[in-house]
Structures are given as C-alpha cells and as structure tokens.
Amino acid sequence: MSAISSLFSRPFFEEKSRAFWILQAAGWSGYLLLRTVSTVFNAPTVKVVLGVIVESIVGYCLTLLMSVLYGSYRRLPRLWAVIATLVTLLVATALYAIIEAYTFSLFRTNAPAATLDLSLLPALLFLTFTVLAGWSALYFGINFYLIVEQQTGAMQALENQASSAQLAMLRYQLNPHFLFNTLNSISTLVLLKHTERANIMLSRLASFLRYTLANEPTAHVTLAQEVETLKLYLDIEKMRFEERLQTRFDIDPRVAQARLPSLLLQPLVENAIKYAVTPKEEGAEIAVTARLAGDRVQISVSDTGPGLNEASRRPTLSTGVGLANIRERLAQAYGEDHRLDTRSIPGSGFSVEIEIPFQVEERTREAA
Secondary structure, three states: OHHHHHHHHOOHHHOHHHHHHHHHHHHHHHHHHHHHHHHHHHOOOHHHHHHHHHHHHHHHHHHHHHHHHHHHHHHOOHHHHHHHHHHHHHHHHHHHHHHHHHHHHHHOOOOOOOOOOHHHHHHHHHHHHHHHHHHHHHHHHHHHHHHHHHHHHHHHHHHHHHHHHHHHHHHHOHHHHHHHHHHHHHHHHHHOOOHHHHHHHHHHHHHHHHHHHOOOOOOEEEHHHHHHHHHHHHHHHHHHHHHHEEEEEEEOHHHOOOEEEOOOOHHHHHHHHHHHHOOOOOOEEEEEEEEEEOOEEEEEEEEOOOOOEOOEOOOOOOOOOHHHHHHHHHHHHHOOOOEEEEEEEOOOEEEEEEEEEOOOOOOOOEOO
C-alpha cells in the first residue's frame, strides 16, 4: 500500500520511463477491454476473444518498437525525422493490418489454416492506421509537453538565479560604504591615541560583521534578528557620537518572528545618523518601531533631526545607495505586496514607513 501511495505521490512525469510504461499498459488494456466488449456482443465465443487478445498484444509490441524508432529519429534533421516517422507509421499500419487479417481468418472463420483475405485489408488498414496514428499523436504530444515543461523549468531556474544575483548585488552595495565609515572612525581614534576606544570599536565591528556575513545575501531573517543587527551597528556608532546618539526600539512581540530581507533596515538607520545626528550639535534620537496590523507588519524608522526642507534634502542614504536600493529589495522580495513611504516635518524629524506581509515562513534560503 505504501509503495502505491509513493508511486502516485510523486509527479507523474518525474520519471519518463515509468510514465511511459504506465501509459502504455493502461492504453492497450483499455483498447483490449473495449474491443473485447464490442466483440462479445457480436460474436460471444472464446475463440473470438482470443483473437482480440492476440491483436492487442501485437499492437502493444508494435508500438513499443515504434517508440524506440521514434526516439532514434530525434537525432536526425527535422525534415528527415518527419519523413522517417511517416514511413514508420505507414509500414507499421500495413504490418498490423496484415497480421489482423490472418488473425481474423484464424479465429473468426472455420478455415483450417490462416489465410490472407485481401477483401478485409482496406477496412483493416483504416482501423489500424487510426489506432497507430492516435498512439503516435499521443506519443509526440506528451513528449512535446515534457520538453516545454523542461524548458519552462530551466527558464524559471534562470530567473531565480538572476533574481538571487540581483538581491545579492543590492545587499553587497551596503557593506563597503559602512566599512569605509567605520574604519575611518577607527583610524581617527588611533591617530588621536585613543587606543582603548579604537580596540572596543574594532571588537564591535568584528561582532557586527560576524553576525551579518553569516547570513546569505538573499536570505530572509526574523525581525528579532534584524533588530539585534541594528543594535550591534548602533553600538559601533555610539562610539563616535556618544550621548548625541539616542536610540529607542519599540517592537511588538507578536511580530518578532516575522521575516524580512536581511539588513533591510540598517541603511535607513545609517541615513538617520548622517542627516539627523551629525548636523545637530545636541544630536538626535532614532526610533525603530514595529506593529502588527491585521496580516501586515508595519515598520517605522524615524529620527528627531531637522527633517527635510528646500535647503537640505536627503537625495541618498549615507551608504550612497539611496532609497531606491530599499525599494528594489522590497520589490524583489514581495512584488507589489508592500508599501514604502517617507514623511518629514521640517525641523521636527524624518521617518520611513515600511509595510510588508506578516510571514513566518521562509521565502528564500534560511539565514545561517
């Protein structure tokens, strides 16, 4: 029973050879059944039924030979393959009709030996041609379907690879700029002979890189993991800004396991540091909030900086990759099923709001 369930639980054409033998057996068994039923009603004798069985066996064997020949014709140029296929079909039709004529004379007449009744050939040629042509049409139709499916699968695999490559490219745009800024700060501390602070910053940078590089660039992580990454990053930045950088995290526990592209929020926080904390002598507060709204997760990254005005725009993120990077990563991950809005009150702050589906299942490969 388990073997049968295993047989039908897999895609039918997963193994072409297995599918062929199943269809071959089922098709000719059905043909035998129909011919037997129609024959019994006309001439209900054992001898006639035996004749139908012999005819079905001959047809089964002929089509096996035809399948081998058809398969070998695939290596021929297309025109020659078509000609060879038609010739094979006509020869098989003639051979099948002749065998059926002998079978008819042997099992359905009282003749002492099998003879060839030429008067039966036209009708038998039509019948056998119909059967073998129908079988050939099914053979080529199924093979064409399998070729299309294979090509579709290959195209889908290529699209997935291209999508993964684009996601990786977008992710990798983030790290070099962040590393440049951090290493520049460490260099400054070394020049100022603040060795202990430089060592602490190096240690925190190592922890941040260890945490982020462990994840695949196309992986999705939980919101809780993303927040931990942000905290590691902000620990490094607090070494630069000290009390000028204030942070606040307000994460609804219900969305802690919601999944999102890794390092999606880090450039938004880095943007806030550049345009909110850096320009103000007293610094600014950066807040990261996440809420559950029905089946959606609403995430906000906001600051208490100067916001936007005509004299001070935020054309790019501090990493230099811009909000376009975030939009593209969201589009890659969710298609149109997401929202990204920016809001600014001049002199009072700037915020970026993201809304994504609430998903706890992994969409891509699992993060390490």
